[in-house]
Amino acid sequence: MITQDTTEDQSEVSRMGEAHAYDVLVVGGGATGAGVLRDLARRGLRTLLVERGDYGTGTTGRYHGLLHSGGRYVAKDALAARECISENRILRRIAPASIEDTGGFFVATPNDPDDYVAGFQAACIAADVDCEEIPVAEALRREPALNPRIRRVFKLPDGSVEPWQLIESNIADARVHGSDAWSYQRLVGMERDGSRIVAATLRDERSGSVTRITPRFVVSCAGAWSGQIAAMVNVTVTMHPGKGTMLIFNQRMTDTVINRCHKSSDGDIMVPVHTVAILGTTEQRVEDPDRYEITREEVAALIAQGEVLFPDLAKMRLLRAYAGVRPLYQPPAEVTAAALKDGRQISRAHTVLDHGAMDGVENFVTIVGGKLTTFRRMAEDTVDMVCGKLGVTEPCTTADEILPGQVPGKTYWLGHRLADHEAEGGGDAALLCECEFVTRPQLDAFLDRHPDASLDDVRRGTRVGMGPCQGGFCTFRAAGVVGERAGHAGATDVAEQADRAILGFLRERFKGTRPIAAGRQLQEQWMISGVYEGGLGVESLIEHETPEASREVVGAQR
Amino acid sequence: MPSADVVVIGAGLAGLTAAIAAAESGAHVVVLAKGHAATHWGPGGIDVAGIPAASTPRDGIRLLAGQPGHPYGFLGDDVAAALDWLRPHLADGGVDYVGDLDTPLQAVPTSIGGTRRAAILPAGQAAALSPWSPGERLVVCGIAGFKDFWPEAIAASLSRERIWQGGSRPASVTPISVALPGLAARHNLNALEIARRFDDPAWRATAIAALARALAAVPGSGGRVALPAVLGIRDHAAVLAAVQEHLPAAPFEMPLVPPSVPGMRLYAALRAALIRAGGRVQIGEMIERVERDGRRVTAVTAAAAARMYTVRTGALVLATGGIAGGGLVAERDGRLMEVVLGLPVEAPPVNEWLALDAFDPAGHPLEKAGIRTDTELRPVGADGVPVFDNVRVAGSLLAGQRYIGERCGDGVALSSGRRAARSLTAVPAGHAAKPGSKRP
Structure with a gap:
């Protein structure tokens, strides 16, 4: 049904069948993109979200995790404060499992x-x-x-948000409503015919295969990367990455x-x-x-x-x-020297850019600005504009219904995993990640839901390796579990998956600790090096270095 | 007040080597350590120079000795004698080591499915050292429920030619998993707990029978079987003999993530040798204060759980380890501190500490940070002049080596530990304590 090239040189093959006739293409798999996807899907528009990496690996996964009460904005940006408290109340209702009610x-x-x-x-x-x-x-x-x-x-009423679970829930709801999301699919080009975008080309970042799709409308939720997306159709969006x-x-x-x-x-x-x-x-x-x-x-x-x-x-x-890049947008006329010096002067409130009115591209909008707490509202405003252009009159329902897999009023708390484990009868399940209390059954359940998950996806999805030991032991165990499951399933790239997991984890950890190297953290890093390099020969797993991957200066992820 | 001829700070390979050697020459020796050392983290072999360019440990010593400032520059010639001297001590403690400086460095498989270059290994790992014959098979045998050894992942990785670093390799790698008596429903046992079960002769017999049955069911014959390194701790020699006798393939242990059972056996053998020689080890002692008289250390005070303990001493060996061991602490402002005496530390500037890539083949400049000494291992200042007369530095605290990256830490520990002891015990008496003095 689907034909895909495995090299870029050959002619592109369209996903033109019924299965891939999408109304809307959403670019970017952060919280905003996931919210837009869900909203479009619920209003009956068949939508595809594409993300160049794993979901939530841009700005969404690199922020501090605050569910804003609005208190940080009351003095200087009352509009932003109002949006925050309103969305704070809605998220507590529709996504309690993604929130710790810390106050x-x-x-x-x-x-x-x-x-x-x-x-x-x-x-x-x-x-x-x-x-x-x-x-x-x-x-x-x-x-x-x-x-x-x-x-x-x-x-x-501030709180703490688990962003990856929030994205996962939004995508799950979109899928229930007939839409889809593809990770590790990079948008590499869009074709413009006069006032319309007529096609988009995607490259699978893992296999290299190329896909061409022909959506009726394109929504860019690429955050700090919005300028790069808009430039594909000769539209200028000036971002102010902070x-x-x-x-x-x-x-x-x-x-x-x-x-x-x-x-x-x-x-x-x-x-x-x-x-x-x-x-x-x-x-x-x-x-x-x-x-x-x-x-x-x-x-x-x-x-x-x-x-x-x-x-x-x-x-x-x-x-x-670690560091994240805020998707701050500066309308060209308002740029001032003072604002450029301190990005905090720019409103966090979001803007939907109508590229029809601004740039003569009728079926293209970009959502810029905003913050994670207001992602649902940002999506609502964006989708209102898209629906207006496509003649869709369905109202927004994203604030009304709890997200799939969530229980009303059941926020998470520090001990929830142990409590859940006890409630299910406890017992001697293998504790793969002692810091974050991740058991073998929990990891199996995640991998059952996400059969193609990378070890990095496992890390975000389960918090394996995110606790105080920072993955020194559990990454190796998670790789073992993936290897065992893949081996039983007859997969052929088990070893490559494990290599990526272990080397990727050690590199990512190194990036995160490099700027803070001192004291007991450096000692711990040295000890882990001693175990993995001195004792276990991890360097023998390294093959064909890609200079970009190993020399990248970008800060670590959360 | 208790007193000693030599106080050694640090209970890793360097500290215990120094202590055994000093005690053997008649000195009254006390080892003080805040905790267990790299023995409990490492794979339990004696890594002398496991660098890619070297064909044997002796070749590796030669290559490293040629690097400016490497401790092998003045210690390299001592490694062979130190190894010959230590080997019978370890054997007396129930741990035989095979291989020597002229044994070819072999790519030995590890429990993450990689290989590491080694030549001197304990008997339990010795079967991994010989080159693989054509057609020879490897079975990777896990223990059902044990969460630190994953046979499928290990076997999948070891099935790839490139992992073997250009050396010989098994014709096939097959994973199996065996339920051992009473362990099938136990998911959170660590290596040490399983090793203790193997010490029990009755349990051991049924467990080995289960392993033998499972191996017999694997198609093919002979070859080798890799087991997690859990084959006993107190009675390892007997466990190894039984496994070798009953399994239908040549067994070897694969070292695991900590706690390292082979490393703990090594520690136990070293400790036993020290006690036989009349020395003593006290773990759990944080050094609080060192008294000095001019360029001599005269007493050391340690804080244990419930009391302060001061020992007067004629000499001091610092074997506190580098950054990993805690002998050096890197401050946020970029200074490096030597924690016991505040000795001058040789280190790169803070902006050059770490390369951009975790696995930069050249290593990280900070790895070479440490204490510079003269050839007698006395710590020296920037001018090269010793800053203490009766202090010696041994092991990973010595500047100029990458004890992890060059896999030379054990060779440096042995040669420097022994030289430190010989240098101190050659000092004429006069500062020695009364013989036989004991702690109150």
Whole structure:
């Protein structure tokens, strides 16, 4: 039914059959793309999402994991704050399994200006953001690692989001509604005939095979990469990629999201994420969203800022540093020198670019800006525009119905995996990942749902390797499980899969620890090298180095 | 106050070698260590110079000795004698080692389905050392439920020619998995727990019978069988003999991720040798303070669980390890600190510490960080002049080597540990403690 070339040189073959006649092509498999896919599918448009890597490996998988209450924006961007709190409430309803209800504290440290603190609660109320002041003593009882010199504390409904599961749920709902998503499919070109895009060419990043599809409409959800997509049809979208660097600590020094109560700045937020905690973030303009470096100076500056919130921060063990690129958009006329210097001046609120009105390409829109918390609303606005152009009148229903596989009101919590395991009768299941409590049955269940998953997909899908040991033991075990299953299934590339898993994991881990190499983290990295290189000969698995893959400067993933 | 002729800090291969050698020459020796060392992480062989360019360990020593600043430059000629001296000590402790400096480095298969170049291995791994004959098969035999050994993945990887680094290889690699008595429903046992079961003669007999039955059911005959390195810990020699007798293929152990049972056997044999020679090992001792008199260390104070322990000493051997062992700590500001004496550390500038790729063939410049010494292993300052008279540095703490990347850490540990002891015990008496002094 489907014919695919295995080389790029040969003529392209269209997926023209009934099975591949898509109404809409969505480019980009982050949270926004997944939300757009779901919304289009629910309104009856047959949609295909393509992502050049695995889902959520761009900006979505590289942020700190905050479910915004809106408190960070109340003073300077009330519209953004309103959107945040509204979507925060919706996500708690439709995607509880992707959220840990940590709550958030906005704390006034001795360094924070009185006038900002004094006006904070009123600004929250004005933006409809729930905000309750609590006694400092109560906050310190709950979070004893906080700076004891904090002066005031406000409690807001912040939370912690599991982005990969959120994407998976959105894609699952889209599939229920007849649409589809393909990962590791890079959009390599689009054909424009006058005022319309008539075809798009995809390349399978694993096999190299090329596919041509002919959608009626194209939606770019490529975030910081939107300029590159638009350029394929000679449309200019000027993005303003803003790199944000984050640090992962080996412990939850707080069970509550902690924000500085001041005008947003570097190193002023700590988000508990499963067994670890993430300190964010910085803001630095980068030219290329695929090439940036995290420096030791940045790390040192972040820690120094973080110490205002947690005085003992420098003594805690860092696991890794990573960075994401914010999809900030600057309308050409409004570019100012000051805005370029500090990307925080640009509104986080999103914009849907109508390339029909702006650039004369009728069946093409780009969604830019925004943030993970508002991804559903961004999708709704985008799909409203697409439907208007395609004459579809179905209303948006994405806020109404809980996502597939989720239980109303059942958010996750730190001990949920152990609790689930006990509830299912407990027993001596092989604990493959001790840090994150991932058992053999859990891994098998994930691999049953995702038979083509790479080990990196397993990492994101199950959190194998994301805890304090950072995969030193469990990656090897996960590779063993994949090998065992593939062996039983008669697969022929078991060994290559295992190589990619083990080498990829060690490289990824190295990238994440390189900018923070010091102290006990460096010692741990050296010990893992001793085990895998000295003892187990991991270097013998390396074959045909691709210089791009091994020399890439881009910071590690979360 | 207790006293010693020599205090050794660190209980890895270097520290224990120094301690045994010093004790043998009549010194009263105390080893203080904060915990167990790389023995418990490593594969349990003696890696002297497992570099790709070398044909034998002796060849590897020669190549490494030619690198500017490598410890083999002044220690390389000592490795053979140190190995000959240590071997009977290990044999007395129940661990025979095969191979020597002229044994060809062989690509030995590992439990992640790779190979590592080795030449000197404990008897349990010895069957992996000989070249593969044409048609010879390998069976990779796992234990059902054991989560640190995955025969299918290992066999799939070892079936590829390129993994064998250009050397000979088995004609076929077949995975099997065997349920051992009472373990089939146990999914969270580690290697050490299974090794302890093998020490039990009754359990061992039924387990080996199960392994033999499973192997007999595999088509083909002879060849070798790779087992996870769990074949006993206290009674390893007896387990190995029984396995060799009853299995229809030549067995060898594959080292695993930590805890390393072969490494723990090596540690136990070294510790036993030290005790036989009259020395003592105390684990769980964090060094708190070192007293000095000019350029001499006079006493060491360690903090254990419930008390401070001070020992007066005539000399000190620092065998605290490098960055991996914790003897060196890299600060966030880019300084490297030697943790016991604050010795000057030779290290690259912070912006050159690490290459961009984890597996850069040239290694990471930071790997060579360490303490520079004179040929007597006295730590020296930037001017090359010793900063202490009665201190010696041994093992991975020595500058100029990549003890992991060059697989030379064990050879450096042996040769430097023994030379450190000989250098100190050749010092005329006068600082020695009263013979037979004991801790209160």
